[in-house]
Amino acid sequence: MAVKPQQIHRIVAAITARAVHDTALVALDGRAGAGKTTLATILAEHLGGPQRATVIHGDDYLLPRSLPERLAMDTVAGYAGYFDWPRLRDHVLMPLSGRPPADRASRPATVGTVPRGKIVIVEGVQTARPELAAYYDLRFFVDTSADLCLRRLHDRGRTPEWEAWITRWRAVEEYYLTTTHLHTRVDLTVHDGYLTDPTPPLRTT
Template sequence: MFEDVQGLSPERAARLALLVAQCEPLLDQDEGMEHAQRLLRDLGAGVMDSILVTRALLGAGPGELGELGEAESAVLSSNARTTELPARRPLVDVIAQAQDVADGLLRPARTPGGTRILAIDGTGGSGKTTLAAAVAGVLDGAAIVHVDDFYRPMPDGERERLDAEQGYHHYFDWERLRDQVLIPLRDERVARYRIYDWTTGRLGARREIAPGAAVIVEGVYAARPELAHYYHFTAYVDTPRDVCLRRVRARGENGEEWIRRWRAAEEHYLRTTWPQSRADLMVRGY
């Protein structure tokens, strides 16, 4: 039933098929779909899995995930979900956006090879990490590479002397991201890199990512022009700048002077490279 759906592992496909089998007998009852939604909730099925199961219950055939509109409406309007979804409306919207991003990534490859590389770009506080996690869920656990892991080690005084343009070029070691992650995966080789340790200010733990599946690179500057041609699909999260600023301040990680300098580098990036216009998909942020 779900075996041919792109992005689903055999284990998840089997789990979804079992849920469909458990729900199908309920459809013969009055308000059968509502009973099915209640069972899915009680069995611990998340919103996205419930939508996929409901799509099958509504008679959708095998193949790509495709349009989910009718199934999504059935799940989100269900009384079984009303107590949890109103406060989570942004999450529901992110799930729908994640499906759009995943569908874009799963289109025919621009280049041969089994590894599909996705970039999710956007400014600090825009919701990139949340979207990346949702896309990974849709793609059944795709690997996520955080641009933050490629922060460039340097003395604080040296970093503080960088102007906006220099910050754009030097805050992150994009060459290391290219050489240790993007080029190996493009060539169907294992990516090996070390993660920046924000506590020590040095490179720390080592990580490996095997080729052959989907890899999501998320973070500001992820789609900078020097890296753009390594991606099969690029999404840009477009969130109002005042919303981003409130979120960055709420994290309490940096003082106002550093936030000002950070955002100046972001503005330079936006103004000189226009990542929004180069993205394959613009995602509305909240």
């Protein structure tokens, strides 16, 4: 993917402007296949690499359910039960924001210790959900068309099981986006065109 440097620089500038003592918590939310992981990796590199920026993946906080269990859950149940957002809150967001976990008996995060004094980018679907939004210094919506996201998901596989999971996941995803009005709750929106479009991809919402 050919990312235009001037566009990435604008996003990096928005993040560093919110950082206090080189520390900031950033959320990259959006549909599966929107390009969040790719964008997070690129931003971390431009923010100084591992010495200054850490990327946390929301997928590491999905609850360990079998595919049949996930498919048996309806849209509302899936929204409530796929993502272990309390663990992300208690193990990452609260400690880095200077507040103790809600459950003081919580153990350290299983995905590793996140050091203070860094810019931490948390990417993934539901990472900026209403229960978590206030912990971030900056919230991004990676706004990629549903059709393009679907094509990218199909590129990852076309087995019957994968197709069934895509269908269920996208229903939960749309429920989240529409009922929580993500596009109105974020600080900035990054359109999918940031990869190829010469027009500025960043806008305040």
